[in-house]
Amino acid sequence: MLDRIAARQRDGHGVDAISRALRGEGVEPALLAAALTQTGLRAKARAKFGEIAADLLFTRAALEQATRERVADLHAERFRAAGCRSVADLGCGIGAESLALLRAGIAPLPVELDPLTAVFAQHNLAVAAGRLGAAIPGVRVGDAEQLGAEDADGVFLDPARRTAGHSDTRRVASPDDYSPSLRFAFALAERRPTGVKLGPGLDRDLIPDRAEAQWVSVDGDLVETGLWFGATARPGIRRAALVLRGAAAHELTADADAQDAPVEALGSYLYEPDGAVIRARLIGALAQRLDAGMVSGGIAYLTGDRLVETPFASAFRVVEELPAREKDLRRALAARGIGTLEIKKRGADADPAALRRRLKLRGDASATLFLTRAAGRHVALLAERC
Structure with missing residues (x-):
């Protein structure tokens, strides 16, 4: 059904015309509605996933929370530089981070709590693995805190910071309600190279002293706080501002918060x-x-x-x-x-x-x-x- 809709779009037909035509052909309304929703999500996902989005599957909530392809590739590069051959992706969502790990030649071990999202992640990883000629990772369904990281060399966590569901979710009020929890994430970071993706407005009091904290903006949009531990953290860096503009990347780093500059009279x-x-x-x-x-x-x-x-x-x-x-x-x-x-x-x-x-x-x-x-x-x- 998705292929049929895409073919008609390539022929210049709009969504309303396609919907009327397919209803006239007797397509089940629920299937048609789901396919048109998925078509819209695929179009929206191009900004984050590039051209491969046309073959992937999304939920609205998971797409909103998914890491942009370029940023996910930078995450994967940290694990590659740390010598990790496998990385547990705990709370993988629709698989954005695991896709980046595959592109970096690292075996992802994804875990997802929500069954439907896990099915979509499995599909997405199969598409990417097929293009790369790599083995298809299996997505484990369940609570990451119960299933754990197995014997992975490294761990990446993108804790869910919104209520459960596939659309119309809301942010949870407390970090204690993240899934997996920060307590669990920081405990893993004591034992192996670990990255934790969190919101850009993270309470800085929650940042462990041993972590490298990196804030990332993309074309002026502040998108995340990344906390890095062990071999994924860079020596001597505890604060970093990564600014991605177009194809360029610029970074400001320090070993601690910088002291504010003196106040000066208004200049030109x-x-x-x-x-x-x-x-x-x-x-x-x-x-x-x-x-x-x-x-x-x-x-x-x-x-x-x-x-x-x-x-x-x-x-x-x-x-x-x-x-x-x-x-x-x-x-x-x-x-x-x-x-x-x-x-x-x-x-x-x-x-x-x-x-x-x-x-x-x-x-x-x-x-x-x-x-x-x-x-x-x-x-x-x-x-x-x-």
Whole structure:
């Protein structure tokens, strides 16, 4: 059924037309609905999985939580560099990490708690193994904490941080409810090379001292916190911000959190650090590279008088300071003919979407507005992207 739908799409037919035609041919409605849903998920999955997505199977929830192919390949490379020939993928979902391990020449030992997701993972691994000429890994179904890592050389865990289900899931409130649990994951990390993928907003108090913590952003989107232990962790590195932009990769590393740079008077340029740099607390290290200072204590904007190109921050030229009071700000923007306004805020109590509506913008010009604090006071800074 999926092949029939794909063939009609290649012939230029839309989803509605395909649905009507197949219903007219007597296709069972439940099967047709499932196939059309799967077709939509395959199209969405291309952004994460590339062209192989056209042959894989997905659930909505598992696709949302799946690691992007490029990031999963970097995970697998850590295990390859650590000399691991087999890696237990505990909580494998639809198999994104196991697919990357296969591509790296490592035997994955996947475990998945949800039976349907496990069936889909088995299908996906069979597709990839067939393309690579590799043995097809078997997906074990059950609780990873009960089944364990067997005799794998290394372990990767992507604990479920949402309620069970295949769609409309919600985040669990406590790390104690992750599946597998962090306690289980960190115990494994005592014995063998281990990687743990967690959300980018992870409470930093949960990070063990012995772990290398790496925050990863992809094209400006902060996607994960990776905790690495044993041979998968790099010597002397405890904090890392990995910034992937297009085909390029850039990384800022340190042996600990960096001390914030001193506060400086507002300069000609404003820098907005990438989310990975902010979460890794490496803003001070970035400030040194940029010869910049903090706009205000505890606020993640940097300022300087020299424009320095960097992949770790977006740079803006400060055009002028506008009145911070909303009524006066609206008049100032109107006088400058600004009809398109990007609003950024840190240290200011404002809802950018609601404020944009109240400003009643008109005009052909566009700009960026920063609402923040500088020299202990609220400021509104009109700027343009460099």
